[in-house]
Amino acid sequence: MENKLEQDQEATTVLYSNLSTQNISTTDKSLCYSLQCYMVLTTQEQKAISSICFLAGPVTFLANILVLLTIASSTALRRRPSYLFISSLALADMFASCFFTISFLDFHLLSQRDDANLYLFKLGGVTMAFTGSVGSLLLTALDRYLCIYQASNYKLLLTRTRAKLAILLLWCVTIILSFLPLMGWRCKTWLDRPCSRLFPYVDRHYLASWTGLQLVMLFLIIVAYPLILWKANRHEANMGGPKLGRQSVKGQARMRMDIQLAHTFSLILLILAICWLPVLSFMLVDVRVTLTNKQQRMFAFCSTLCLVNSCVNPLLYALRCRELRGEMLALIECCKACREHALGHTHGQITDSSSGKKSKNPAVSGSNPEIVSRSADRQQNSI
Template identity: 45%
Template structure:
């Protein structure tokens, strides 16, 4: 309590509880889930051609991938809205974007994404409806695939619009400061931090679009035309880019965000100290015991 390092640590923990970092944590969780489920389902089916699975198991795995990817995009959208409010209405930000509202928004987000992803398992599939099945995903109805692609495209469009507005407002702010030579204060410092976070998430969005665009394009193409075996192999390769996207995102967070980078360093340093302490404790006990034995022997000699 009396340590001079306590206030900075406490302020850092408070910053990490801001809605921005709550949304980033949701984004990281979705990326981790996407990586795990993707390795267990998509790679096994498209790369190793393992077809020994039930319809329910396959649709469950596919629903997990769709949930995590949709939640990742939706978390980016919530972060974009958070940055939009922070830069466009900074004086009302703390009133509009509270931690309670952030957690409620995340809850609605994950429930909505899980519900949409579970529709094929709940009955919207080509086996139940006797409709046309997708060429890329067994048991998946083409109409559901079209609806899911439209949902993803709407999310991407909203994210791109929000971040474009954020960067435009940030550019206006920087130009105004340079023109009038405004003295840098606390408000301007916070603005620079918001712009830095916005640029970081733009990098995340750029990597996401580059990795997922080939997959989405092939999905759209499969609805209107028959895919050849070569295109199926191309889709399998492009699917691995989606896994790469989930692996790259945490690296971008750590390199671009000083607070997240310092937090990771603190975690690793504490872990190393605990390891050193656990290694040194047996040696200290043995040294203490040997010193006690020597003392007893000396006492016996004296007597």
């Protein structure tokens, strides 16, 4: 009888603790005893976010893989520091498409309750990808800044070796900063303050530091591009207005180039602001106050904009470049030629086995990489 009473009391205690955990919003909003506090999306919101991730994730991965393969297959592009920075950007965005999509859907859609170390490892991968992406954007902006402000000494200041060292330093710092929570800089009070209400186990001081670093890098990017545009316009003014004939044509070409440059830089800054400022704003607010469930849901949607930014980056920094587009066309044509050659070789083997004579496909044999490269150059000049 006494054992039965003790069991009933224990069951009552467990039930009371579960109810108090589920109703924490009615007692103290700063308290959180389980990961359920972070899984706030409704069924409709889960479907919407999963649609965004399933659409943007594979597109981002394939686009950046194509950029990386194009630069890796071209000796001319690999020698230039600008394309090394674009390669770093494409690599970071490729990581973002994998890490963010998997970890985000695993947590919010599948409600996977990982332990602290596993969750912080996944979060570190996402943080590494986005930090590397913004850092590569900063290197690209500084490269363009040096190209126009130090045009005469650009090749001496920014050599290929220095570009590689800058990329290596960027990724070393990025990896260390991203996995600091896994190394020990985490909240010591389970899921209560000073834990973030946006990310489980993450200390708010670490979140404030990372957010501040991202804001500094974005500020430098936003300052660099207007300075580049201002220097270009000033250079145009110092050269003097067009006078006659060929000078008039050159002046009109420079004016069109300046307009295109202004449109490109304006588009870059607009997309950066739209994709990153909402997320960073929520993080700054989370450092000071405790966010509500509605604000957590808004942050979940805003965080998908970072993935959209990684999806758009290849279009802004890579595919708008005529030289890289030409190399990409050459790579695609070379792949087609290799495929036709393989099919023709297989067909030739079948014909030889049936007739006992060797045959050769002249159309395929004439499609060598040099001819394809020359045709791609002509297409590049016509774009």
